[in-house]
Structure formats: C-alpha cells, structure tokens
Amino acid sequence: MEEADESREEISAQMPSSCPNRVRRKCSLSGTAGLTGREGQVARGSRDDSSPQEPWHLRNMISKSRWKLLATLALVLAVMVWYSISREDRYTELFYFPIPGKKEPCLQGEAERMASKLFGNYSREQPVFLQLKDYFWVKTPSAYELPYGTKGSEDLLLRVLAITSYSVPESIQSLKCRRCVVVGNGHRLRNSSLGEAINKYDVVIRLNSAPVAGYERDVGSKTTLRLFYPESAHFNPKVEDNPDTLLVMVAFKAMDFHWIESILSDKKRVQKGFWKQPPLIWDVNPKQIRILNPFFMEIAADKLLSLPIQQPYKIKQKPTTGLLAITLALHLCDLVHIAGFGYPDAHHKRQSIHYYEYITLKSMVWSGHNVSQEALAIKRMLEIGAVKNLTYF
Numbered sequence: 001m002e003e004a005d006e007s008r009e010e011i012s013a014q015m016p017s018s019c020p021n022r023v024r025r026k027c028s029l030s031g032t033a034g035l036t037g038r039e040g041q042v043a044r045g046s047r048d049d050s051s052p053q054e055p056w057h058l059r060n061m062i063s064k065s066r067w068k069l070l071a072t073l074a075l076v077l078a079v080m081v082w083y084s085i086s087r088e089d090r091y092t093e094l095f096y097f098p099i100p101g102k103k104e105p106c107l108q109g110e111a112e113r114m115a116s117k118l119f120g121n122y123s124r125e126q127p128v129f130l131q132l133k134d135y136f137w138v139k140t141p142s143a144y145e146l147p148y149g150t151k152g153s154e155d156l157l158l159r160v161l162a163i164t165s166y167s168v169p170e171s172i173q174s175l176k177c178r179r180c181v182v183v184g185n186g187h188r189l190r191n192s193s194l195g196e197a198i199n200k201y202d203v204v205i206r207l208n209s210a211p212v213a214g215y216e217r218d219v220g221s222k223t224t225l226r227l228f229y230p231e232s233a234h235f236n237p238k239v240e241d242n243p244d245t246l247l248v249m250v251a252f253k254a255m256d257f258h259w260i261e262s263i264l265s266d267k268k269r270v271q272k273g274f275w276k277q278p279p280l281i282w283d284v285n286p287k288q289i290r291i292l293n294p295f296f297m298e299i300a301a302d303k304l305l306s307l308p309i310q311q312p313y314k315i316k317q318k319p320t321t322g323l324l325a326i327t328l329a330l331h332l333c334d335l336v337h338i339a340g341f342g343y344p345d346a347h348h349k350r351q352s353i354h355y356y357e358y359i360t361l362k363s364m365v366w367s368g369h370n371v372s373q374e375a376l377a378i379k380r381m382l383e384i385g386a387v388k389n390l391t392y393f
C-alpha cells in the first residue's frame with residue numbers, strides 16, 4: 001500500500017498542470033523539473049486546486065499507468081514462463097518423465113499438426129485399416145505392389161477382407177483426445193518400471209511377439225493394438241493380448257494374405273514362401289483381426305527414411321515395424337509417446353536388443369533395416385516435439 005502511494009506521488013510529481021488531456025501521455029514524459037509554487041502543487045495533486053477536474057484526471061492517469069506497469073510485468077512473466085517451458089522441453093526431448101498417477105495433458109489435433117510438419121502434403125483421409133468396400137464395388141487402384149500398396153493382390157485381399165473387419169473400435173473412436181504410447185521391443189525397457197505409466201495411455205501399441213506376461217512391471221499389460229506379420233505372430237496370442245486387442249497384420253508379400261486367409265477360413269496351410277515358420281494353428285477371434293493400410297508403410301519409407309519405392313536389390317530396405325507404428329500413431333492419435341526404442345551402439349555390440357530375450361544386432365544383418373537412419377528419423381521427431389520418449393535415446 002505504501003509503495004503504491006509512493007509510486008502515485010512519483011508519477012503525479014512528474015505531471016505539469018498545463019498538459020491538455022489529449023497530449024497528457026506525452027506531457028507526462030517531458031517531466032516536471034523546475035516546477036515551483038502553485039504549478040508544483042497542482043502537479044502533486046494538491047487539494048486546494050482551483051480546477052476541480054485535475055485531481056480526477058491525475059488519479060485516472062495514475063491508475064492507467066499502474067495497469068500498464070502491471071500488464072508489462074505480466075507480459076514479461078508470461079514470456080519467462082514460456083521460455084522456461086520451451087527450454088525444459090529441449091532438455092527432456094530425448095527423455096520424458098511421465099508423472100505417476102497423472103494423465104498426460106492432451107491437445108486435440110496436436111499429433112496431426114506434427115504429422116503435417118513431418119510428412120508435408122499427406123492425406124488425412126486414408127483409413128487406418130483396409131476395408132472391403134474399396135475392393136468390392138470399385139476396385140481401389142493402388143499405385144504400388146506390396147508392401148507399399150495392394151496392386152496385384154486385390155482378389156486375395158477381397159477374400160481376406162470378407163472375413164475380417166476394418167472398423168476402428170468405438171472405444172477409440174469416441175475419445176476426444178487420444179493419448180497413445182508405442183512400445184518398442186528394445187532392451188531399454190528392462191528394469192524401467194514403466195508398466196504402470198504405460199497402462200494409463202488410452203491406446204497402447206505393441207509390436208510382433210513382444211511378451212507382457214512376466215514383464216508387466218516394465219512394459220505394462222494393456223495392449224490396444226498389436227502390429228505383426230505372419231513370421232512375427234505370437235504362437236499363443238491369448239496369453240499376451242487382451243480379449244479386445246486388435247491384431248493388426250502388416251502385409252509384406254502376397255503370402256501374408258494367404259496365411260491369414262488359411263488360418264481364419266481354416267483352409268489348407270501353405271508352408272512355403274515364409275522366411276520363418278508362422279503359426280499353423282492360431283487361436284484368435286477373427287473380429288480382432290485388421291489389415292493395416294499399406295499407406296503408412298509408404299509414408300514411413302518415403303517421408304521418414306527417403307527410401308526408393310522401386311528397389312532392384314535382393315535385400316529390400318524397409319522401415320522397422322516400430323517406425324511404422326509411430327507413423328500410424330501420428331495419424332490415429334493426438335498425443336504420441338514412445339518407449340523401448342533404440343539399438344545398442346557399436347561399442348555395445350554384444351548387448352541384447354530385446355527386453356525379453358538375449359539376441360544381438362547380428363540377428364538383423366539380413367533384415368533390410370537401416371537402424372542408424374531410423375535413429376535419425378526418431379531424433380528428428382523428438383526434436384520437433386512430434387513424439388516424446390519415456391526411455392532414453
């Protein structure tokens with residue numbers, strides 16, 4: 001209070017009484033040095049002022065100045081808060097700590113904005129899963145063959161889509177803001193104690209045959225979507241998944257459609273054409289199966305890894321299932337966090353790459369994945385804030 005009175009006096013002391021109303025602000029800046037006698041008294045807001053209007057104007061101006069001062073302070077404070085938050089983001093961009101027991105703040109449309117930044121001009125209209133209508137009535141012409149498109153596999157696909165579904169479940173559809181976490185299979189999840197935090201996301205995306213049973217403390221137990229291909233399908237999905245988990249098949253070759261059709265329609269199994277034996281008996285509910293739109297593979301390959309569409313080599317380069325899942329999440333979700341991504345560096349070649357088994361980088365020599373290139377793509381996503389990482393990178 002005292003301070004306020006002082007500042008009022010200070011301002012009023014600088015105010016020449018001769019200032020006309022319209023130039024008051026300018027006038028006040030010119031100062032009152034040398035004001036004496038009555039002039040000085042008026043400038044200080046003297047009570048015996050012959051013009052009864054002046055003290056009111058002075059008070060008005062004082063309160064205006066005070067508001068201006070407060071507004072400036074608030075602005076400075078806001079800038080400081082904004083700056084410190086953005087700095088904090090930069091520090092944590094490679095490693096994000098979820099607050100236990102607290103749901104992540106979710107900004108509707110945020111991942112979509114980030115996806116546009118990353119992928120440039122790309123269609124939001126694409127369905128997440130392939131749908132029968134696109135192959136039944138009007139055959140959707142696809143520019144590419146598998147794995148980036150469905151060209152040449154339409155009839156096979158028609159049969160598969162007739163026995164599977166394509167809808168995004170209402171439980172996901174109805175969410176105002178979708179918080180998603182993509183759980184990679186990396187060794188970094190071991191002893192991470194992230195299970196509880198992972199289970200809190202609306203959508204938990206897992207990959208291949210990554211187990212949860214026995215690893216709940218580190219990786220959680222909720223699985224909303226699991227991306228897989230025949231060679232990576234878990235032999236006992238009921239143990240690792242929830243009854244409502246969507247099993248999303250990523251097709252790399254026509255044989256993958258053959259496999260899922262033979263399983264679901266109980267047709268004769270074909271064993272040739274796979275690089276690893278997939279399950280021949282697979283106990284799943286057909287309602288849980290979806291076929292991922294190859295569009296996401298194209299986006300990951302082209303926009304994130306700059307891979308050529310046509311590859312004349314024996315070992316064709318392709319995105320890992322994890323990178324594909326992040327691409328999908330940026331399309332499906334509003335907030336995308338990741339965990340368990342990142343391979344050991346050259347100095348730790350003998351370190352396991354998985355959280356659930358001992359297997360080294362050597363196993364990936366024929367995989368057609370460029371993990372260094374993928375690391376750069378993920379770092380870029382972390383840097384622009386498109387995704388946040390719950391484990392280190």
Ligand SMILES: CC(=O)N[C@H]1[C@H]([C@H](O)[C@H](O)CO)O[C@](OP(=O)(O)OC[C@H]2O[C@@H](n3ccc(N)nc3=O)[C@H](O)[C@@H]2O)(C(=O)O)C[C@@H]1O
Nearest residue numbers: 184185186207208232320321322323341342343353364367
């Ligand atoms: C031998 C082999 O072919 N291994 C491939 C395996 C294998 O086919 C399945 O595990 C079988 O169940 O699958 C892959 O991947 P994998 O199943 O190992 O891991 C799933 C995804 O997690 C991310 N990851 C994994 C380990 C690690 N140290 N850092 C990571 O970032 C990657 O994004 C990875 O995609 C695959 O599908 O991409 C890629 C691997 O190259």
Ligand SMILES: CO[C@@H]1[C@H](O)[C@@H](O)[C@H](O[C@H]2[C@H](O)[C@@H](NC(C)=O)[C@H](OCc3ccccc3)O[C@@H]2CO)O[C@@H]1CO
Nearest residue numbers: 229231252274275314315318319320321366367368369
């Ligand atoms: C997302 O890719 C999946 C997995 O991560 C890859 O490791 C795997 O790569 C296999 C590749 O697809 C096979 N290629 C063909 C044409 O089937 C390859 O087959 C053996 C081979 C080896 C060397 C040269 C030619 C062929 O085996 C790779 C695994 O070692 O693909 C997965 C998707 O299917």
